[in-house]
Amino acid sequence: MTRWLPRTYLTLVYLLLYAPIAVLVVFSFNDSRTGYEWGGLSWRWYESLFNNRAMVEAMWNSLWLALSAATVSTLIGALTALALHRYRFRGKKALNGMLFVVMMSPEIVLAISLLALFLLVGLQLGYVSLLLAHVTFCLPFVVITVMARLSGFDERLPEAARDLGASDFTMTRTVLIPVIMPALLAGWLLGFTLSLDDVVVSTFVSGPSYEILPLRIYSMVRVGLKPEVNALGTLLLMFSMVMLIMSQWILTRSKQ
Amino acid sequence: MKQTLLSLSELTKQFDSKTVLDSLSLDILDGEFITLLGPSGCGKTTLLRLMAGFEHPDGGTITLSGQDLTHTPPEHRPLNTVFQNYALFPHMSVFDNVAYGLKMEKCPKEEIRERVQEALAMVQLQDFARRKPHQLSGGQQQRVAIARAVVKRPRMLLLDEPLSALDYKLRRTMQVELKRLQRELGITFVFVTHDQEEALSMSDRVAVLKDGEIQQLGTPREVYERPANLFTARFVGETNLFPGLVEKTNGDDTVTVDVFGLKRTFAKPDFPLRDGQSLHVLLRPEDIRVLSPEASDGVSGKVVERNYKGSTLDSVIHLDDGTEVLASEFFDEDDPAFDYRLGEPVRVSWVDGWEWLLPEEEINPVGEESSVDA
């Protein structure tokens, strides 16, 4: 196999992958309304975006939801991973199985099952229902991320801590948590991304009281072309990248 | 007189501007068991890979019975390799693994079955045909790898440190097995190892390598008893190196040498000598005689370490001037004076005629080899 073939192929695929995103970013600054011709650089779509109160509210709602879902799922996920890794208990396999089911299920299956549950219980669809749903589908990913870190972990460190007199809880707090911190961060980011990006599940379990971005965007793009969407997309992308860079920075600092 | 089967001529190979093999030439004889021996990074594995066809040399040629193989891909060379980690196909049974090579030759099914059974019987694994590699022990996997290679009846078998992952006892057993197999099949074996004991016990000839160059090529005995240089002397087995000073060359092909103040007469070596020249006197631990302090012969010293090894008593003795001497003597239970204690004063000597002389070279620590896995 010639050397250049794999490299060219990789480059080609990456270009195709990024083309629509590039289009998005570039056209978010396009002054022209029709969206196909270049009308010069302009911030007008960003302005229009921020002037749209409903839009801004949806943005905040989505962000807050993602933040809280990521945090709660990281908490529960970390505890789950710790329990799976350290303790023996009956039904371990069943637990693993259920997590696996959640991860592998098509989103739509997850969505309707949760909708059925919420309606049965009489839960008003809104922030709470969204939060519960998002935490549920983020959970397995956090667990896997933390477990991966735990499996490469020196088993004798917690034993040493116990030997020196620390209780189970203290030992977990002072020894295990610092070790898995990078995994916690990675899991949190993963959860944040999944939540922010979610469309399918959110479509089913959200209600009028808590409007989130995907649904706003959805209604916008079905009708025609709205250049504000470009601006929105670019903003989301920038935001995620900033978060990632920040987390990398924190991680490299913590290693010192 | 054996014929040359494979001729390696002026082979050069570089990796990332590091020269691993430098104009190396070697003729491998038909039907012999030859071992490439050397520390890690000496180029022995690279040499094997060049022979197998997994690498192409930057210079030089490889010829098999007159046919140029230098740039032939591995699938077209009549050579087969037994890999270090066996490289058995995990998704195939033992039978299918061994049959693979024959399948590639488009052999008829009946013939494949016959030959595979034969090969498995040769390594005593006939009953394991349906098993998968992960169900076998290391030693069994090893044997399947061998069967897979020999079933194709290659002109030459290349073995890349095949026994390094096995435990001691299994290793010894396999060494005997491989030697027997080689004799039975009559195929040329090219064996790569860093274990000198293994090399000596199995080979017809040994090629000692260092930094991509052959230091010495000879029978195990030649390499052990008459090493060509300091490196070979120290790599193949333990050794003592005493400093010697030539007093005078005698007419009867002997030479008088001053060693630690003793005047000893040695046979004249192959290299030229002048009076007053320094040289190394090589004595293996088993050549050393440990005498009681009252003895008239020898140099005085003190026992620093003493290891009872069952059949031998190995000791480390520090001479008065600080020189460390390794001695290994057969344990004689009847001799009460033989067993000495730590710290005991003794005298060290040897039998003239058992030594080997080498011209003076700078002594580098033996362990200082490059860490590149070549």
Place this chain on the structure above:
Amino acid sequence: MRSAMRQPFKTAVLVLVWGWLLFLVLTPNLLVVGASVLTRDPGTFISLPLTLDAYRQLLNPLYLDVFLHSLYMAAMTTLVCLLIGYPFAWALSKVPRQRQVLLIFLLIVPFWTNSLVRTYALKLMLATNGLLNNALLSLGLIDQPLQLLYTEGAVIIGLVYLLLPFMILPLYSVFDDLREDLLRASHDLGAGHLATFVHVIVPLTLPGVLAGVMLVLLPAMGLFFVPDILGGSRNLLVGNVIKNQFLDARNWPFGAAASIVLTLTMAFLMFAHRLSKRRIGEEGA
């Protein structure tokens, strides 16, 4: 030895985790199974008596048609992802280690743009007077703009664009695990490149292929917003059907039944994946 402190913490954690999973995973799924065998009710969505009507409705030629068409599009999506992703993963596994991390990172970055937004970007590019057509026209390669949107092709392109990394990552994982000495052994024993590919590489990467298929095929049947944005009403996915039944037509039993069928497909694929792993000696999923 159990210290007094050990139990409370462990118990608390287990209660929390089990509770969550039982309440939010097991129960909802059981509800769906239950709903699929109940009768449709305009008021409370579902009511007794038990019936298999919903499943029978699935066999209605109209819905069967949609289902098969959706399956076809999902299969095409999976195939395209496989064709693009297999060589990609192979090439990626050969890149030096440090670069690999960067490249995988670059693979995931597009995910930080909302899927809807990305699909919309595709719409921009594929529209009749969109970027692609304009580029092709100005290059003189075509005379008339191509009808790309609102076609089956558009849906497939959209799905591939969103799901490609899910095919690439498991494939990359198996290629990464592929031992080089196995390939050398194959050549050493007389196999050329094609034979090595067929007899060694394909069987050993098969678990990765199946994992990728699992991760692509099912979502490809469920991502309803893609046809909504790119495909128009003639190219619906099973996901669209389920969504319509649940949210618009309020036919829960039917929606649930369709969802169960999807789940069974998933279970089947998982089973096949497990088998392929066992074949090469890796026990456990």
